[in-house]
Amino acid sequence: MGRTLAEKVWEQHVVRRAEGEPDLLYIDLHLVHEVTSPQAFDGLRMAGRGVRRPDLTIATEDHNVPTVLGPITDPVSKTQVETLRKNCAEFGVRLHPMGDAGQGVVHIIGPQFGLTQPGMTIVCGDSHTSTHGAFGAIAFGIGTSEVEHVLATQTLPAYRPKTMAIEVSGELPVGVTAKDLILAIIAKIGTGGGQGYIVEYRGEAIRKLSMEGRMTVCNMSIEAGARAGLIAPDETTFAYLKGRPHAPAGERWDAAVAYWKSLATDEDAVFDTVVEIDASTLTPFVTWGTNPGQGAPLGGAVPAPEETGDPAAARRALEYMDLTPGTPLREIQVDTVFVGSCTNGRLEDLRAAAEVLRGRRVVTRTLIVPGSMLVKLQAEQEGLHEVFKAAGAEWREAGCSMCLGMNPDTLAPGERSASTSNRNFEGRQGKGGRTHLVSPAVAAATAVTGKLTAPADLAQEI
Amino acid sequence: MEAFTTHTGRAVPLRRSNVDTDQIIPAVWLKQVSRTGFEKGLFSAWREDPEFILNQPAYQGASILVSGPDFGTGSSREHAVWALQQYGFRVVIAERFGDIFRNNATKMGLLPVVLPAGTVEALQTAAEADPELEVTVDLGERQVRWGGESAGFEIDDYTRWRLMEGLDDIGLTLRNADDIAAYENGRQPWLPTTV
Incomplete structure (x- = not known):
């Protein structure tokens, strides 16, 4: 019987397999940031252990960093970032600190450097590590005990998750994006639907996505509860990778591409579960509740709790969100x-x-935050920052920013946002803040009108 | 890791689904670089409500949390496990758990117990009727017992053994250092390094 992409990549990384034990899995790349690593480095020190493969490890500062120029003023955040710097210096780990041209959100910089490649295993003390699955890698989030384990051994003991195929047939209509697609998928299978699975996104609509769109889809696999999400590498993947600083070159490139092409799921492979979605029926999608599965098409209405799968949760969510x-x-x-x-x-x-x-003006506070310093530079080379500034939006430095309340960019209690981030949990963007998850296009159109809006709605106004 | 064999304590019913790790410990608490002091952050936003179950005097000192489904979804923060343990919990019972949370819990000796929805509901109802109810979670027997009732739960043999012995995963893995070195010698030549 044939094998799936996930099975092939997993098998390639089994260091040791024994009856009645989890596989010992080799980790090709370990991404590190300031929040989930300090206690892991402390653990190494206490046990007298070192980092086994600093050459497969890379760190950046992202969660705590302010997105306006200047030093960190919060003393606790400052200590956490300084602790990462000390740890990286002591253990010999490459670090991209604030102000460095390579700094950025941990899941943006890996692909950007070409460090994220097909067929790899990638971990990080961060649940959105699933992002890297867009390249056909098995990439998943881990806790601090496992961060310490990978630092010390470059391996993890793990049971192979089950496999799920999400088949997305048809084409996404104009104005419907990767973000709308993944929000619709999560609403369909639920926040627990992917638990225990590695999801492979497949089908025509997935093949037509750019690498950046694929990263958006895989990024939110965790929001459906999945351990990881991935997409078979293809010409789009290879074109993105070629020439990046850490991508293979010359003969190695050819050998790598040949191997990467062999990773695709075999035609006779069988998935444990299959979910089917028709992309052509989708429209812009937004969330109304306090978990990412509580979403609906923008053209719809706030549901009555009884109409949802979990009325008690919906009732609580509507109360928190102050919606009728x-x-x-x-x-x-x-x-x-x-x-x-x-x-x-x-x-x-x-x-x-x-x-x-x-050519338009925003009527709300609007933060535009590039995911990395390189994204910022590229956007400025295209003049995008001038468009944002002319519209009255704020153009910021790279960081996690308002995705989570660990840095100065937060919502005030009761304040409501349209946000391109991944979680609408209670208080996620600041205590008492209310979050609607949306695509970048819907976010921008919403900034223009002050109400949840699709770009197509604006066109009609002109 | 603290070994876990059998634990008897009182139970707190938390009738909420999708208790994500941002609720268990909000992000503002994650700035600490130590491993201690997280009990103050446990459910810190929800604890501001005097009606919240953990604020009720009857449930003070309880050590078993009985939650709705999809407990510990979202962020990978192990701080959620530390906060629950440092507050005094030894066991969380739910119908479903977030994968990363469940992994983190078993690394630290906090036992995640999966029971069917109906059993969770029965246990919650029993703990509401009698907050003094004693509940025993027996990992050796893979069984939860309370007030004459009992329910079996599944956990793989390896994780059960590791928890019962209180074993350090890194120490176990390093016994296989030769296998790791052998694997490293055969890695594909094009794989990237960060140097």
Whole structure:
């Protein structure tokens, strides 16, 4: 019987297999940031252990960093970032600190450097590590105990998850993006639907996505509960990788491409579960509740709790969100718009927002935060920052920003956002803040009207 | 890791689904670089409500949390496990757990117990009727017992053994250092390094 992409990559990384034990899996790349690593480095020190493969490890500062120029003023954040610097110096780990041209959100810089490649195993003390699956890698988030384990051994003991295929047939209609697709998938299978699975996204609509769109889809696999999400590498993948600083070159490139092509799921392979979605029926999608599965098409209305799969949770969510069933989603007023994060902080996302904002003015506080310093540079070379500034939006430095309340970019209690990030949990963007997850295009259109809006709605107004 | 064999304690019913790790410990608490002091952050936003179950005097000192489904979804933060343990919990019971949370819990000796929805509901109802109810979680027997009732749960043999012995995973893996070195010699030549 044939094997799936996930099975092939997994088998290639089994260091040791024994009856009744989890596989010992080799890790090709370990990404590190300041929040989930200090206690792991402490553990190494206490046990007198070193980092086994600093040459397969890379660190950046992202969660705590302010996105306006200047030093970190919060003393606790400052200590955490300084601790990472000390640890990286002591253990010989490459670090891209604030202000460095290579700095950025951990899941943006890996692909950008060409460090994320097909067929690899990639981990990070961060649940959105699933992003890297867009290249056909098995990439997943781990906790701090496992971070310490990988630092010390470059391996992890793990049971191979089950396999799920999400078959996305048809084409995404004009104006419907990768973000709308993944929000619709999560609403369909639920926040626990992917638990225990590695999801492979397949089908015509997936093949037609750019690498950046694929990263957006894989990024939110965790929001459906999946251990990881991945997409078979193809010509789009190879074209993205070729020439990047850490991509193979010359004969090695040819050998690598030949191997990468062999990774695709065999025709006779069988998945444990198959989910089917028709992309051509999708429209812009937004969330109304406090978990990423509580979403609906923008053309719809706030549901009545009884209409949902979990009425008690919906009731609590509507109370927290201060929403009334039956209210058209397009009538929801927001105070702040955030474009950025590891979900939607890449160049194409900024282009999509700029296209909507060109020649228009925002009526809300609007933060545009590039995912890395390189994304910032590229956007500025294209003049996107001028479009944002002319529209009245704030053009910021790279970081996690308003995706989570660990840095100065937060919502005030009761404040409502349209956000291109990945989580609408209670208080995620600041205590008492209310989050609607949206695509970059919807975020930009919302900034123009002050209500949840699709770009197509704006076109009609002109 | 603290070994886990059998634990008897009182249970707190948390009737909420999708208790994500941002609720268990909000991000503002993650700035600490130590491993201690996280009990203050446990459910810190929800604890501001005097009606919240953990604020009720009857449940003070309880050590078994009985939650709705999809407990520990979202962020990978192991701080969620530390906060639960440092507050005094030894066991969390739910119908489903977030994968990363469950992994983190078993690395630290906090036992995640999966029971069917109906059994979770029965246990919650029993703990609401009698907050003094004693619940025993027996890892050796893979069984939860309370007030004359009992329910079996599944956990793989390896994780059960590691928890019962309180073993350090890194120490176990380093016994296989030769296998790791052998694997490293055969890695594909084009794989990237960060140097």
